[in-house]
Structures are given as structure tokens and as C-alpha cells.
Amino acid sequence: MGVKNVISHILIIAWKDLIELFRNKMALAMLMLMPIFMMAMAGFIFPSSTSMSNISVALVNEDKGSASSMFIDVLERINNSTEMMVLTNASSFDEVRNMIQRGDVEGGIVITRNFSLNLMTGEQGSIIIVTDQSNPQISIALQTGLKAVFDQMGTVLAQKNVEPLNATNSLAVVKPYHVETQGAIPGTFNYFDFMAPGLMAMTVMMSVMTGLPAAISHEREVGTLDGMMVAPIRRLGIILGKTLAQTVRGLLQGILTLILAIALFGVVIHGSILLIFALLFLGVFSFVGLGVVITSFAKDQETAMMVMMTLMFPMMFLSGVFFPIQQMPWYMQSISKALPLTYAITALRKVMVLGADLSAISLEVAVLIGFGTVMTLIALPVFRRAMTK
Amino acid sequence: MHGIEVNNLTKRFGTLVAVDHVSFSVEEGEIFGLLGPNGAGKTTIIRMLSTLTRPTEGTASVGGYDVVKEDGKVRELIGLVSEKMILYDRLTAKENLWFFGRLYNIPGELLNKKIDELLKLVKLTKWKNSQVGTFSTGMRQRINVIRAMLNMPEILFLDEPTLGLDPQSSVEIREFIRKINRENKVTIILTTHMMAEADMLCDRIGIIDYGKIAALDTPINLKKLISGADSTILELEIPNLTTDMIHSIQSLKCVSSVSQNNSTRIKVNANGDDAFDTIIDAIRANKGKIISVKTLEPTLEDVFLQITGHEVRDKADQKIKMKMHRHHMPKTRVR
Structure with missing residues (x-):
């Protein structure tokens, strides 16, 4: 056979x-x-970046400078097109934490006190993302989503900073701030x-x-x-x-x-x-x-x-x-x-x-x-x- | 000469002994019947002979090849119609036959011819391209049987080929079996629990009960086993039947028993060469008017009863029991 x-x-x-x-x-x-x-x-x-929407997020602005208000401006503009977040204003980090605990919001963004000042003086401005660890899927989505928003915004800001030097198409764009997240899953977005x-x-x-x-x-x-x-x-x-x-x-x-x-x-x-x-x-x-x-x-x-x-x-x-x-x-x-x-x-x-x-x-x-x-x-x-x- | 040789074939399923040291042989060109109730071990024997089940003990050769060691060779020689139909409902008749034909490496052109031929033989040519699932049981079984004939087997195994078929389909299948046996010289082993079927088809019959062969001979010889040369069973219809008449018949020396079926009918068992005449004379002497006389021949069912000590009774399926209880098939002789 x-x-x-x-x-x-x-x-x-x-x-x-x-x-x-x-x-x-x-x-x-x-x-x-x-x-x-x-x-x-x-x-x-x-969750994936294309399918997440309407996550309620508390926004705290401890900074009084112009950089932070512009920051919020860009954030809102981007958010309007993606409809990823519903932003609520809050006064402090502690309040955000309470709101998360009560379940009013699912995450928070805190712009720290000297954000504008630090940016002016060439240091890194700090933004804290507060996530709800009891709901890992949401917090992962929030982290990845916010990161994308910040990435985009950072480019805009950086380009603004270097514009006076007439280097619009600069090869290296330095991101002038740093975002702190506590991610559980490394890697893919x-x-x-x-x-x-x-x-x-x-x-x-x-x-x-x-x-x-x-x-x-x-x-x-x-x-x-x-x-x-x-x-x-x-x-x-x-x-x-x-x-x-x-x-x-x-x-x-x-x-x-x-x-x-x-x-x-x-x-x-x-x-x-x-x-x-x-x-x-x-x-x-x-x-x-x-x-x-x-x-x-x-x-x-x-x-x-x-x-x-x-x-x-x-x-x-x-x-x-x-x-x-x-x-x-x-x-x-x-x-x-x-x-x-x-x-x-x-x-x-x-x-x-x-x-x-x-x-x-x-x-x-x-x-x-x-x-x-x-x-x-x-x-x-x-x-x-x-x-x- | 190669037929089938079976030596002490045994199959155990756990503690159950389905086939118990069975030995027999089947000649080439013979129709050999395995007769017995469901669960007697007929199917297991067929499955072992067709290489589908491995024997626990003993040997068997089919067409000269050992069913275990040379199973490939055996498979080339045999065809199988098993109890369950080997057909795919969603395939057409032709597709079914084509599929199985290709498994035997029959070249396409030849296979097409063969399929047409076989379909014509069972009068199903016009259903060639219909799905088998839409067929009646009788039609399906006809396709199933010609499927087993595709590879021109020397030996054909038929496990309950007429089970669940209406009388007309059964007759057709039986005719087909006889035809391929006669014309194609195919050796046939068939199992059945129907006495009449075994009687009609088989050259020799092995009666199987509880996994053992209880008797093996030609149908005529098997029947002789119980009838003897001089026993007579008569059924008489007498419209003016009286009790005196019955008593006088009973008192006859040759009569062993008389039973009254209804007001005009009696059944008489008698022995001796002149029993028939003696009984008739006794009735006439009592002014009895005989309308009809039937001599009943012993059937295989009687043989089975005699040999095994119990009736053909299914262990598993009680429904089939109804079909099996075909009582004495009368051969009418009117005087």
C-alpha cells in the first residue's frame, strides 16, 4: 500500500x-x-483603546501657572474627539481618592503644584494618574488611554517650546514633563x-x-x-x-x-x-x-x-x-x-x-x-x- | 479451497463471555446462517471475522488469511453489511458509493460504471443523486447492501440484513442475496433471529445460544432432529365438532395430544405411519364433517426450542420479539 x-x-x-x-x-x-x-x-x-469610552475621571489642578491651563485645554480638546473620559473637577489628591472609594469616579488626574514653574525652569513637570486598583481592567485602560493623550499633548507642548528657536521640524522632541503611572501589565497598548x-x-x-x-x-x-x-x-x-x-x-x-x-x-x-x-x-x-x-x-x-x-x-x-x-x-x-x-x-x-x-x-x-x-x-x-x- | 475456518473463537467483554469457544467452518460459495436471539453473540462473531473486533482467544481465518495477523489481506476480500447502516445521510446515493469505492482504490471510470450497474440491479437508478437521508429504510438498506458489493468481495458478511424492513423490502433483499450468491459465487455469512429467513436462505445454519453453537446442520436436517420420520401434526376444522369426537380421537393409540383451538378447530399430535388415516377414520365414524386438514411441519423455531430448551427470546430488545413469533407456517393440504 x-x-x-x-x-x-x-x-x-x-x-x-x-x-x-x-x-x-x-x-x-x-x-x-x-x-x-x-x-x-x-x-x-x-478594554482596548478603540473601544473604551465615558470613563469618569476626576481632574485636580494644584498648579496655578499657564502651562497647566493649556494642558487641560489640550486634554479636553482631545477628549472631545475620542469621548474617552468624562471629566469632573476636584480640589485635591485626597478628594480624588475619596471619590474613587465612593465609586463616583473611576480614576483621577492630578497636576502637581509646581508643574508650570518646573516646565519654565527646564525641569520636568509632574502629573499623577490615580487609578482604581480594585478594578484592574478599567485602570489599565485609563492608564493606556491617558498615556496616549499625554503623548500627543507632549508633542504639541514640546513643539511649542522649541518653536521660538525656529526648529519646527526638529528631529528630537524632548518631552518636557513626566507621567507617573503604576501599571500592572507591561507592554502592549x-x-x-x-x-x-x-x-x-x-x-x-x-x-x-x-x-x-x-x-x-x-x-x-x-x-x-x-x-x-x-x-x-x-x-x-x-x-x-x-x-x-x-x-x-x-x-x-x-x-x-x-x-x-x-x-x-x-x-x-x-x-x-x-x-x-x-x-x-x-x-x-x-x-x-x-x-x-x-x-x-x-x-x-x-x-x-x-x-x-x-x-x-x-x-x-x-x-x-x-x-x-x-x-x-x-x-x-x-x-x-x-x-x-x-x-x-x-x-x-x-x-x-x-x-x-x-x-x-x-x-x-x-x-x-x-x-x-x-x-x-x-x-x-x-x-x-x-x-x- | 478457502472459506472460513473458526477455531475456538472466544470474546470476553470484562466478565461477560459474548462468544464462547466457537468452532465451525464455511465452505466457499455457501450461504451460512448464524441463527439466534439478540445478544447470543452473532454480531460479535461477525465483527471478529471482519477484523473489526479482536478475539480474546482462538483463531479464525477468512479466505485463508488470519483475521488478526493478516487483517489487511482479509479486508481486501470481504464486504460487510452490519446491523447499523454504513451510509452517510447527507451524501447522495452515488456519493456514498463513490466514497466507499475510492477507499478500495477502484479507478474512477470503472467505479462509475460499477455504481450504475449496482444501482440498476436494485432498481434505484433514478435516486442516484438524491441524499440517502431522504430514503425509506428499505431503499437505504438496498444501497447499503450494494455498497458492500463494490469491491466484488469473495466473502460477504450480512449482520441482520432485513432487520426493521417491511416484508416487501425483506423479500427484495433476500432475492438479491440469493442472486449474488448464485451469480457472483460470493460466500455469504448472515446472521438473523428470524427462523423463516434462515430457513429460506441458508445452505447450513448454526444455531447460537449464549455464545455457543448449539447445533449446526442444513435446515432440513435440523428439522429432522425433532420431527423424526413418523410424527404428524394435524390441524382439523370440523363444524359439527363434539366432545365425544374429541374423546374418541384422544383414545386412539397413535395420538399423543389433542388441543381444541376454538369451537370448530382442533390440533392433533400423533405418531406412526397410519396416524393420518386412523384419525380421519375416527372422526368419520363419529359423523364428523371435515372441512379442511392441515399438516403442520416442524419449523426452525421448534428446533430452537427443542435444542436450547427455551424460546427465541431477546435479551435486549423486546420489541423484536413480536416479529419473531411467527407461528407454524401452515402448508395447506385440503382433502
């Missing part, structure tokens, strides 16, 4: 599975809705750029991981699997054929996710699209073995789905789809490092966000190939045994 035959069996099985899928209108609709829901969830529930690769990887993996056991154990239950098992074909062909069909299904969802991310949330892909798809395929490959093992042990479709769901959820959170791994405690990080999804997402993120090439993600690729190979080698005999029980 040659390789050619095995490939032809893989293709015919995948063809059959896909026809079945595409004729199931309900399943097809769900298939399309799933990425849309995921996107909506990720885009609107979790556009939460969505961070999420999109993870979501994509997750959608594809989830599709394969839930689809494969369901497809195999469903066929076993209705009895059609016997038709394949009784034919003189390799068991590997059955597994890979089913996997191919599920991968195509997953990739369709992945592509849809990507299109939505680009169209609705302005995600920009910096790396090569081909490399992204290669990574998704590799991710699937790393998962298949595990899916097959679960299928082999589960008696029926229901059990298979339950086992899958139980594994999927922790994996989703541990692999850094929604939160960076770096912020987890060390023991969670070590679990995370044992999951193939983590590597798939890391690699995907590097490619999509940072535009990395293959050499930059060689470690992740190696881990994925290694994990996939080992799992497949385990899965094949287990599957063969389980099917001829």
Missing part, C-alpha cells in the same frame, strides 16, 4: 466530511457565527493587536479539538466508522483525512476571524500571511494526536465532548490568549509552558504583531513539531487498539 494510496484515502475522507459539513446548514451557520461572537466578546468586553493572533489560533485549535473527537466518535456511534475500518486502508489515513477536514473547517473560521479583526478592529498584520497559515497548520498538527487519544478513550460522542471542553477551557486561559503569560505566577507559567497552544500563539503573535520571520520563531516551531510528532506516535497505536476492541 503506497503513499499515493494513503494520500488518496486522506483526500476522499476529507472530501466526504466536508460535503457532510457544508450540507448541514445549521452547523455551517454556527461555524460562521462562532468567530463573530468570539470577536465581539474580545473586542467589546475586554492596543489590547486587540495582542488578542487577535491568540483568538485566531484558539479558534482553529478549538475547531479541530472539538471537531475531531466529535466526528470520529459520532461515526463510531452511528456505525459508519465500521465501513472505513473494514476497508483495506491505513488507520493513519482515517485520522489524517478527518483531521484535514477539521483543519479546513478551522482555517475557514480562522480566516473569518482575521478578516473581522482587520475590518472591525483595525488590526494590522506585520508579518507574512503564508507564515501565519503555516503556523496554524503546525498548531493543528501539534494538537491532533491529543485529540485522537481522547477519542480513543472516550466511549461516545458525549464523553469525548465533555473531556474536550474540560481541557479546552483551562488551556484557553493558560496559553495567553487573553492575558500575557508573564503576569501569571511562576507555577501557572510552567503549566502554560507545557501547552502547545502557548507556543502556537506566541509564534503567531510574533509574526502578526512584530513581523517576525521564521528564524525568530524557530524555538516555537521546533516545540510544535516535537509535540505533534510525539503525540501522533502515541495516538496511532492507541487508536488502532481502541477501534478493534
Whole structure:
């Protein structure tokens, strides 16, 4: 039995599975809705700079100089266009703290006493952002949002300062003040750029991981699997054929996710699209073995789905789809490092966000190939045994 | 000559012994029946022979190949119609047949021809491009059976091929089975819990009960097991039946039992060469007017009862029980 035959069996099985899928209108609709829901969830529930608005913020101006009033002027102008904050005036730092405690506001900005003076004398002016630590999501958003506002404003101010020197297009703009924030999460500001690769990887993996056991154990239950098992074909062909069909299904969802991310949330892909798809395929490959093992042990479709769901959820959170791994405690990080999804997402993120090439993600690729190979080698005999029980 | 050789084949599921040291052989070109109630182990035997289940003990060879060590070779020789239909509802009849045909590496052109041929054979050509899910059970089973014939198997396994079919579809399937056995020289092993079906189709029948073969012979020989040469079962209809008449029949030496079915009908069990005449004479002597006489032949059901000591009864499915209780099929002989 040659390789050619095995490939032809893989293709015919995948063809059959896909026809079945595409004729199931309900399943097809769900298939399309799933990425849309995921996107909506990720885009609107979790904060990102594009989606945050109307956070109530207390503003304290302890400074009496002209720089601070201009500062507030610019802040308000920018805020009017983004509608990110609702500003309330307050008298002191302590009052802001009380207001946060009472829940009147969700954050505060304090311009310190000698802000204008310091700026005049060439020193750094100080602005304190007061955030509500009990509500980390809001405070993160506030920090990132305010930082963006200050960045913009700083450029305006700096340019104003150097204007008298007739250097409008100066190369180096010195930001004349410094902003103090106590950030919990280091790094990325556009939460969505961070999420999109993870979501994509997750959608594809989830599709394969839930689809494969369901497809195999469903066929076993209705009895059609016997038709394949009784034919003189390799068991590997059955597994890979089913996997191919599920991968195509997953990739369709992945592509849809990507299109939505680009169209609705302005995600920009910096790396090569081909490399992204290669990574998704590799991710699937790393998962298949595990899916097959679960299928082999589960008696029926229901059990298979339950086992899958139980594994999927922790994996989703541990692999850094929604939160960076770096912020987890060390023991969670070590679990995370044992999951193939983590590597798939890391690699995907590097490619999509940072535009990395293959050499930059060689470690992740190696881990994925290694994990996939080992799992497949385990899965094949287990599957063969389980099917001829 | 290769048929099927089964030696001490045993399958245990945990503590349950589904098949218990079964040995038999099937000749090439034969239709061999495995008869027994649900849960007797018929399906497990079929699954082991078709390489789908691994035997716990014992060996079996199909077409000269060992079902465990040479499972690939066995698979090339066999076709399987299992209890559950091996068809995809969302695929059309043609797509289903195409899919399974391609698994056997049948080249496209040849496969297309083969599909048309087989569809014509079961008179489903005009449904070629309809989804199987829209078919009636009988139609689906016909497709299911020709699916198993795609690779021109030398040996065909049929697990309850007429289960749940209406009488007309059952007849069609049986005719098809006979046809491929005769014309394509296909060796057939079929399981059934229907005595009549086994009687009609099989060259030899193995009666299975609780995982063991209780008896194995041709249907005629099996029936002889209980009937003996001289036993007679008569059903008589006498409109002017009287108690005296019944008593006088009962008192005859050759008569072993008389039972009254209703006011005009009696059933008489008797022994001896001249039993028939003696009984008729006794009725005439009592001025009885006989409208009809039926001699009832022993059925496989009687054989089963005799051999196993209990009726064919399902362990699992009570519904099917209704179908199985086909009582003595009468062969009418009116005098």
C-alpha cells in the first residue's frame, strides 16, 4: 500500500466530511457565527483603546501657572474627539481618592503644584494618574488611554517650546514633563493587536479539538466508522483525512476571524500571511494526536465532548490568549509552558504583531513539531487498539 | 479451497463471555446462517471475522488469511453489511458509493460504471443523486447492501440484513442475496433471529445460544432432529365438532395430544405411519364433517426450542420479539 494510496484515502475522507459539513446548514451557520461572537466578546468586553469610552475621571489642578491651563485645554480638546473620559473637577489628591472609594469616579488626574514653574525652569513637570486598583481592567485602560493623550499633548507642548528657536521640524522632541503611572501589565497598548493572533489560533485549535473527537466518535456511534475500518486502508489515513477536514473547517473560521479583526478592529498584520497559515497548520498538527487519544478513550460522542471542553477551557486561559503569560505566577507559567497552544500563539503573535520571520520563531516551531510528532506516535497505536476492541 | 475456518473463537467483554469457544467452518460459495436471539453473540462473531473486533482467544481465518495477523489481506476480500447502516445521510446515493469505492482504490471510470450497474440491479437508478437521508429504510438498506458489493468481495458478511424492513423490502433483499450468491459465487455469512429467513436462505445454519453453537446442520436436517420420520401434526376444522369426537380421537393409540383451538378447530399430535388415516377414520365414524386438514411441519423455531430448551427470546430488545413469533407456517393440504 503506497503513499499515493494513503494520500488518496486522506483526500476522499476529507472530501466526504466536508460535503457532510457544508450540507448541514445549521452547523455551517454556527461555524460562521462562532468567530463573530468570539470577536465581539474580545473586542467589546475586554478594554482596548478603540473601544473604551465615558470613563469618569476626576481632574485636580494644584498648579496655578499657564502651562497647566493649556494642558487641560489640550486634554479636553482631545477628549472631545475620542469621548474617552468624562471629566469632573476636584480640589485635591485626597478628594480624588475619596471619590474613587465612593465609586463616583473611576480614576483621577492630578497636576502637581509646581508643574508650570518646573516646565519654565527646564525641569520636568509632574502629573499623577490615580487609578482604581480594585478594578484592574478599567485602570489599565485609563492608564493606556491617558498615556496616549499625554503623548500627543507632549508633542504639541514640546513643539511649542522649541518653536521660538525656529526648529519646527526638529528631529528630537524632548518631552518636557513626566507621567507617573503604576501599571500592572507591561507592554502592549492596543489590547486587540495582542488578542487577535491568540483568538485566531484558539479558534482553529478549538475547531479541530472539538471537531475531531466529535466526528470520529459520532461515526463510531452511528456505525459508519465500521465501513472505513473494514476497508483495506491505513488507520493513519482515517485520522489524517478527518483531521484535514477539521483543519479546513478551522482555517475557514480562522480566516473569518482575521478578516473581522482587520475590518472591525483595525488590526494590522506585520508579518507574512503564508507564515501565519503555516503556523496554524503546525498548531493543528501539534494538537491532533491529543485529540485522537481522547477519542480513543472516550466511549461516545458525549464523553469525548465533555473531556474536550474540560481541557479546552483551562488551556484557553493558560496559553495567553487573553492575558500575557508573564503576569501569571511562576507555577501557572510552567503549566502554560507545557501547552502547545502557548507556543502556537506566541509564534503567531510574533509574526502578526512584530513581523517576525521564521528564524525568530524557530524555538516555537521546533516545540510544535516535537509535540505533534510525539503525540501522533502515541495516538496511532492507541487508536488502532481502541477501534478493534 | 478457502472459506472460513473458526477455531475456538472466544470474546470476553470484562466478565461477560459474548462468544464462547466457537468452532465451525464455511465452505466457499455457501450461504451460512448464524441463527439466534439478540445478544447470543452473532454480531460479535461477525465483527471478529471482519477484523473489526479482536478475539480474546482462538483463531479464525477468512479466505485463508488470519483475521488478526493478516487483517489487511482479509479486508481486501470481504464486504460487510452490519446491523447499523454504513451510509452517510447527507451524501447522495452515488456519493456514498463513490466514497466507499475510492477507499478500495477502484479507478474512477470503472467505479462509475460499477455504481450504475449496482444501482440498476436494485432498481434505484433514478435516486442516484438524491441524499440517502431522504430514503425509506428499505431503499437505504438496498444501497447499503450494494455498497458492500463494490469491491466484488469473495466473502460477504450480512449482520441482520432485513432487520426493521417491511416484508416487501425483506423479500427484495433476500432475492438479491440469493442472486449474488448464485451469480457472483460470493460466500455469504448472515446472521438473523428470524427462523423463516434462515430457513429460506441458508445452505447450513448454526444455531447460537449464549455464545455457543448449539447445533449446526442444513435446515432440513435440523428439522429432522425433532420431527423424526413418523410424527404428524394435524390441524382439523370440523363444524359439527363434539366432545365425544374429541374423546374418541384422544383414545386412539397413535395420538399423543389433542388441543381444541376454538369451537370448530382442533390440533392433533400423533405418531406412526397410519396416524393420518386412523384419525380421519375416527372422526368419520363419529359423523364428523371435515372441512379442511392441515399438516403442520416442524419449523426452525421448534428446533430452537427443542435444542436450547427455551424460546427465541431477546435479551435486549423486546420489541423484536413480536416479529419473531411467527407461528407454524401452515402448508395447506385440503382433502
